[in-house]
Amino acid sequence: MSSRLGVSLVFMVIATAGQAQTAAATPARMTDLRAIDIRPGVNMIDNFTPDGRNAMIVSGFRAYITADGAHNDYLVLTRTADGDTPWTVVTVGRAASSDAGDLEFLSDYPHTGEDQVKSIRFARARLNGAPATLLIEATRAFQLPIPSASRVKIEIYDLEKDKDIGSDVFVQIQTQTTEACYSNADLALAKTLGLALPPGYEGPKDAAACGAFR
Numbered sequence: 001m002s003s004r005l006g007v008s009l010v011f012m013v014i015a016t017a018g019q020a021q022t023a024a025a026t027p028a029r030m031t032d033l034r035a036i037d038i039r040p041g042v043n044m045i046d047n048f049t050p051d052g053r054n055a056m057i058v059s060g061f062r063a064y065i066t067a068d069g070a071h072n073d074y075l076v077l078t079r080t081a082d083g084d085t086p087w088t089v090v091t092v093g094r095a096a097s098s099d100a101g102d103l104e105f106l107s108d109y110p111h112t113g114e115d116q117v118k119s120i121r122f123a124r125a126r127l128n129g130a131p132a133t134l135l136i137e138a139t140r141a142f143q144l145p146i147p148s149a150s151r152v153k154i155e156i157y158d159l160e161k162d163k164d165i166g167s168d169v170f171v172q173i174q175t176q177t178t179e180a181c182y183s184n185a186d187l188a189l190a191k192t193l194g195l196a197l198p199p200g201y202e203g204p205k206d207a208a209a210c211g212a213f214r
Contacts, residue, residue, distance in 0.1 A: 149208035152188035
């Protein structure tokens, strides 16, 4: 599947202002969704931000005695265009303002890889025609056994400027749950959003009946 799929998705922007989330009046149109593939280690990404600044994404594997506890951690760093400031952590939150509950690290849950439970993906797109950088999380709501097909919660975050301190923050703009059931979170993103499967993907190719074991 090409990473330059011309996928068009209309969704409601989620507005937050220190209160419960409510759907914004004007839907945002997401087009030209293209995956940013991340390798283990340090990834230097040119023109990562919509205004053309570079980023560093560090990815490391957290080993565990079983597949149930193993995962990959991700840390995203950006800096000013002139490079005068140090690398700054990009946080993940519900609004474009600092909050003590904002996340600094992201973690996936690959399990065996073929039955990916939670996926962390980065992508470029256009929102209402404007360039955007996205963080996309997909999490399977599985019931044991883990490979059994389940619906998938998809959360999309847009890279914005923190209005309080000026650093970058991924702000949640949309969340949805798939109608179809999948045994792999990355497959759900491919089928639902048209996001290219990651390099080396070895999971199932199609959705399955909910609860079906592969």
